[in-house]
Amino acid sequence: MDPASASWRKSSYSAATSNNCVEVADVPGTTAVRDSQNRDRGHLDFPRDEWSALLGALRNH
Numbered sequence: 001m002d003p004a005s006a007s008w009r010k011s012s013y014s015a016a017t018s019n020n021c022v023e024v025a026d027v028p029g030t031t032a033v034r035d036s037q038n039r040d041r042g043h044l045d046f047p048r049d050e051w052s053a054l055l056g057a058l059r060n061h
Contacts, residue, residue, distance in 0.1 A: 006032060 006025035011033075021036035025043075031051040034043035046054070 008032075008034070010036065 006027060008023045008025045011022040011024050019037065023034050023036045023039075025032045027045075029048055030045045031048060032043045032045050035041065
């Protein structure tokens with residue numbers, strides 16, 4: 001995935017007034033995650049089903 005061409009957005013789990021944010025981008029088959037303060041340090045790719053399982057576990061916690 002080319003991060004420059006991805007459509008990044010602030011995660012809904014990040015606080016609105018905080019500088020400590022996570023950005024996510026949906027790309028075919030995966031979800032990419034990066035630190036909004038260190039965009040140049042890269043990103044992590046998660047398979048779509050694993051990302052959904054993580055979010056489901058967080059919601060149920």
